[in-house]
Amino acid sequence: MPLRLDSAQSDFEPRFSDLLGAKRESSKDVNDTVASIISDVRARGDAAVAELTNRFDRADVTPSTLAFSADEIAEAAAQVPDHVRAALQTAHDRIKAHHQKQKPEDHIYTDTLGVTLGSRWTAVDAVGIYVPGGLASYPSSVLMNAVPAHVAGVSRIAMVVPTPNGEINPAILAAAQIAGITEIYRIGGAQAVAALAYGTKGIARVDKITGPGNAYVAAAKRQVFGQVGIDMIAGPSEVLVIADSSANPAWVAADLIAQAEHGAGAQSILVTTDTTLADSVAAEVDRQLALLPKQTIAREGWEEFGAIITVSSLEEAAELANRIASEHVEIATDDPQALVPKIRHAGALFLGHHTPEAIGDYVGGSNHVLPTARSARFASGLGVLDFMKRTSLLGCTPSSLAALAEPAVTIAGVEDLDGHGRSISIRLNR
Amino acid sequence: MPLRLDSAQSDFEPRFSDLLGAKRESSKDVNDTVASIISDVRARGDAAVAELTNRFDRADVTPSTLAFSADEIAEAAAQVPDHVRAALQTAHDRIKAHHQKQKPEDHIYTDTLGVTLGSRWTAVDAVGIYVPGGLASYPSSVLMNAVPAHVAGVSRIAMVVPTPNGEINPAILAAAQIAGITEIYRIGGAQAVAALAYGTKGIARVDKITGPGNAYVAAAKRQVFGQVGIDMIAGPSEVLVIADSSANPAWVAADLIAQAEHGAGAQSILVTTDTTLADSVAAEVDRQLALLPKQTIAREGWEEFGAIITVSSLEEAAELANRIASEHVEIATDDPQALVPKIRHAGALFLGHHTPEAIGDYVGGSNHVLPTARSARFASGLGVLDFMKRTSLLGCTPSSLAALAEPAVTIAGVEDLDGHGRSISIRLNR
Incomplete structure (x- = not known):
């Protein structure tokens, strides 16, 4: 049974x-292991990457076969049935259309003193995309990382995907093909992150690494942060469904199960104003679980991490939602827009009874790489801005410099930085 | 002598x-020390914070005196001369005016299928600002961190500032007062970062920590990343001046010196098309250094890390600037705008002969917290967006869900996530 709480x-x-506060991930300390993998890759390059890949992924690669060849990509992609290819193309096109609206605009202006100020956005040159292989192998994640990078104007995208036992889901390579990615390496783990961050003979270094991975990948991203940019430290996925008596218990149950089937600490929480709905959703989850292929994983996740919370009002539900700061928040009410302004902390909001979270995982158009583990308190989902950076511009005329000189030189003095003050005063007409 | 290079x-x-590739910081591994400080603060709270503060900062605090009282802030701020206070107020007002233009707009729209999509921006609730004390004690940094947070709508700003030997620059507290910060703790180092990230009895936890610090602070920020958001890992400051024959050698020299006087690995580089200018700048640096109060620090920095590079064209200078990806780039030419589009990687650009970098440190209005150590390849300076996060919105109608169901269920199938597919198909009219 999942946890049942009542706010009263x-x-x-x-x-x-x-x-x-419950931990949903094992906190095995892999930092030392990861640090030694990174040193090894920095010291020995592709040879280390190949050796570590063969050891951890039970693969059989050499420094010269780390990259998928164009033929290998084409052959694998050709195995993918037409309707799957078409579905991935639909997803790609919708993700692209939405993310194009995220492109920031430069803004440069001159203020009343005559000072030119502004912000200019430029793309990151080279990005590494980490795509998990094995158990959780998601072609949709290829699109969710690659499309915003392309829209941002990133000129080089290098993708890494581990191939445990030498196997790969061909749909991963089909998605890469649709996204226009041609540089793909069959590597994963901390060794892949190290190769992308520092570069090897065969793999040029990138400027930023995005995409989720296991504990080793997360630790490696944390350690290389600074040498390259990273997106976030991904944790287990989670959904919070806010529902009132207008919700369909079978639909709500299906959404809770969809999240739980991710396993690995995934969490589903229902917050509802309706005790009857709470009971019927619980019963529906049991009924639907029995029919699910991954029922063991989903049931374990639901019983260990799931929760049903009854509250007295939707306002109270919104308050709890803000404290939970969930990756995904569904508002299963007839008037979801009424609640939107009250929910400040959420990775993504899904509005109304006809918007299951899974539609956003694939074809809604918004990004499914979202902040987990309560990090929606401070972080955003992946988007175009993650692949761009802002340069500020400042330009003074002789008269605006003269107008600002006195306060600037004064502050430089307080900070004991006379050289700063002199670089200003030397320019003044005396 | 600084390094002299010629691209020919x-x-x-x-x-x-x-x-x-030259390292400008000692890479002393403080990770283990920092990890144990963080554990200690998590376990023992304010008692640990006070003990560590007394040990590392030679201070004399107790858990009940970690915070500055309102009277202490007012008394210290009252010691600050009027002209300094006025200068800080000018800086504050200009920083505020500029950052108000950075506020992002929500964007919500309905596409041709009837799907509602959008992005909504909300402020982070609580932010911790780290302000260095001691050697590099900068009231301007208080403003550069606090003002964008306020503009973003952050409701709580907690500031930490170490007070070595119990001493503080009163201008720091005056700047805090001008910025409207009332919650200030006399703590620093990894213990301050830990207290902000995890909270203690006396210090409520925050959601994000910004601001520069020493190696311990940097390591602590890296370790708590995920628990809270962080801005960046700050490294030594740096300037790149691009100059042609129109530049004034004395002014360029003053700007190179201003950067070098930061010490601690700060780097000044001149790239010029004019060999004569290169020589005269070198001579001017020597001449002006002899007059500078901090000449020892500045000269050491200039000789150890400085460089003068001659190139054949301004285009070549821009190419080198992109490879250096400097925190600050000055364009000391008569037509700086012509070069702006060619410089893709820079924290901030300073346009023309009358814009010394130092004006941007204080009163230009743009932010002086900028990406260092070549991280302008992927990172931006501090701004309003750093204190906000984007929530995506997705809403389907029954018909738009029906239109998107087939590709979504198909991709769910390829990803072996039947529960995802079922959460969609269960909603379709049968």
């Missing part, structure tokens, strides 16, 4: 805090 | 690569 219970606060 | 020399490429 006297012990609600400590129990809700426990739910918020 | 046959050994230019390896020598330039060495310059790019």
Whole structure:
């Protein structure tokens, strides 16, 4: 049974805090292992990458076969049935159309003193995309990382994907083909992150690495941060469904199950104003789980991490949602827009009864790489801005410099930086 | 003597690569020390923070005196002379005016299928600002961190500033007062970062930590990333001046010196098309250094990390600037705008002969917290967006869900996530 809470219970606060604080990932410390993998790749390059790949992925690669050849990509992509290819193309086109609206505009202006100020956006030159292989092998994630990078104007995208036992889901390579990615390496783990961050003879270094991975990948991204940019440290996926009596219990249950089937600490929470709905959703989850291919994984996740919380109002639901700061928040009410302004912390909002979270995973057009583990308090989902950076511009005329000189020289003095002050005063007409 | 390079020399490429790769910071591994400080603060809270503060900062605080009282802030701020206060106010007002133009707009629209898509921006609730104390004690940095947070709509700003030997630059507290910060702790180092990230009895946890610090602060920020957001890992400051024969050698020299006086690995590079200018700038640096209060620090920095590079054209200068990806780039030519589009990687651009970098440090209005150590390849300076996050919105109607169902269910099938597909198909009219 998942956790059942009622906000009217006297012990609600400590129990809700426990739910918020519960760890859903093993916190095995892999930092030292990852540090030695990174050093090894920096020291020995492709030979280290190949050796580590063969050891961890039970693969059989050499420095010269780390990259997929154009023929290998084409052959694998050709195995993908037409309707799958068409579905990936639809997803690609919708993701592209939405992300094109995220492109920022430069803004340069002159203020009343005559100072030119502004922001100019430019693309990152080279990006590395980490795509998990093996258990969780998602062609949709290829699109969700590559399309915003392309829209941003990134000129080189290098993709890495581990191939455990030498195997790969051909749909991954089909998605890469649709996204126009031609540089793909059959590597993963900390060794792939190290190769992308520092470069090897065969793999040119990139400027930023995005995409989710396991604990080794997460630790490696943390360690190379600074040498390259990274997107975020991804944790287990999660959904929060806010529902009132207008919700369909079978639909809500299906959405909770969809999240739970990810396993690996994935969490599904229902917050509802309707006790009857709470009961019927619980029953529906049981009924639908029995029919699911991945019922063992989904049931374990639901029972270990799932929760049903009853509250007295939708306002209270929104308050809890802000404290949970979930990756995905569904608003299963007849008037979802009414609740939107009250939910400040969420990776993505799914509006109304006809918007299951899964539609956003694939073809909605918005990005499915979203902040997990309560990081929606401070982080955004992946988007075009993640592949661009802003340069500020400042330009003074002789008169605007003269107008600003006194306060600037004064502050330089307070900061004991006379050279700063002199670089200003030397330009003044005396 | 600083390094002298000419792009026409046959050994230019390896020598330039060495310059790019040169380490300017000691890479003392403080990770283990920092990890144990963080554990200690998590376990023992304010008692640990006070003990560590007394040990590392030679201070004399208790858990109940970690915070500056309102009276202490007011008294310190009152010691600051009027002209300094006015200068800080001018800086504040100009920074605020510029950053208000960075506020992002929500964008919500409905596409041709009837799908509602959009992005909504909200502020981070609580931010921790790290302000260095001691050697590099900069009231301007208080403004550069606090003002964008306020403009973003952050409701709580907690500031930490170490007070070595119990001393603080009163201008730091005056700047905080001008910026409207009332919650200030006399703590620093990894213990301050840990307290902000995890919270103690006396210091509520924040959602994001910004601001530069020493190696311990940088390592702590890296380790708490995920628990909270962080801005960037700050490295030594740097300037690149691009100059042609129209530049004034004395002004260029003053700007190179202003950067070098930061010490601690700060780097000043001149790239010029004019060999005569190169020589006269070198002579001017020597001449002006002799007059500078911090001449020892500045001279050491200039001789150890400085460089003068002669090139054949401004286009070539821009190419080198992109490879250096400097924090600050000055364009000391008569027509700086002509070169702007060619410089893709820079934290900030300073346009023309009358825009010394130092004006941007204080009163230009743009932010002085900028990406260092070549991270302008992928990172932006601090701004309003750093204190906000984007939530994506997705809403389907029954008909738009029906239109998107087939490709979504197809991709779910390829990803072996039947529960995802079912959460969509269960909603279709049968």
